[in-house]
Amino acid sequence: MYPSKPQALKLIDSITHPNSQIINIDDKIEFIVEGIKYPNTDNNLLHHLRNNAKEYGELALEKLINEWIQDKNSLRILESIKAFDLIAVNYLAERLDKEDYAKELIATFGDLSFKILKEKLQDENKEVRYAAADALVYMHKFHPEIVKPLTDVISQENLYLIAKNYPFYIRLGIPGTEDLLIKALDRYFSETMCLDFLNCGNSLIELNAMKIAEQNGYIVSQKIGHYYGPKWGEGN
Structure with missing residues (x-):
């Protein structure tokens, strides 16, 4: 006999929630990420896993980013990273000039990261300015409509x-x-x-x-x- 969906969610919560002491944090995060990657995980459970992932902050975010680097075609992983919203944007913005992946990944956030990237274009550190330019070029590929304030300048x-x-x-x-x-x-x-x-x-x-x-x-x-x-x- 299989558990009902509410029972299954409760069981997963008991394993993956930060307050649970059943297993250590690294194993919890690993469990969450594997659940997100599993193709048969339904949307309700996926939402649940993503919410629990956010409870672990940068620890879970870094694990998801490493998964994305290995498989950039995984929409499940990408959407799970984007679920972190500004936590992820700020994390990536701090690494723009240090990690190549940050430039491409931050561009996928569109509106949420556009303002901070424009600000980074004026940074005192030229390496940050150049990295922000790279990220905005990526954004031009992913979300050309969002970069219009910059591209319209050309026609103007x-x-x-x-x-x-x-x-x-x-x-x-x-x-x-x-x-x-x-x-x-x-x-x-x-x-x-x-x-x-x-x-x-x-x-x-x-x-x-x-x-x-x-x-x-x-x-x-x-x-x-x-x-x-x-x-x-x-x-x-």
Whole structure:
């Protein structure tokens, strides 16, 4: 005789809830994750498991993220991560420049992560800015309608906003936008911006950036080596 659904849920609760002392935390989280992955787990039980997962905070979140890294096609795992809402978004935002997976995963949250990614585009740390640009390019693939405030800037030819968020436009690498980026550099020149343009991998932008640098009193010399900065179309 099998237990009824309410009995089964009660049993699972007794095993997976943080207040339960039946098994240790790692085993509880493992049980939850395996239950989420199991294809025959119905929606009611899935909802129950996700709620219990959230009770364990980052411990369960990290386990689910590791599962997602192994199988990015698993919608069950992805939706379970997204059930953490801002806890997951903030966790991923803190790791944008340190973990490659964070850039792609945070983009799947759409509206929930768009604001924080726009803020990260202005971060003092250039590596964070570049990582945020990568994440927004991913979001352009997953949720193009959410990134419209950034992409509409292109058709509006708003040079100020293009200059302000240039790593995104370089990473996006839309053919035909080179002229706008060059104009933005010319009008809102900065040394950091110019260095990024000089090393972006687009010959038209690099050539014009060299001219603009010289107009601003800089001598541009070429050296062999690697420059860390946004690369043209790298996010596509």
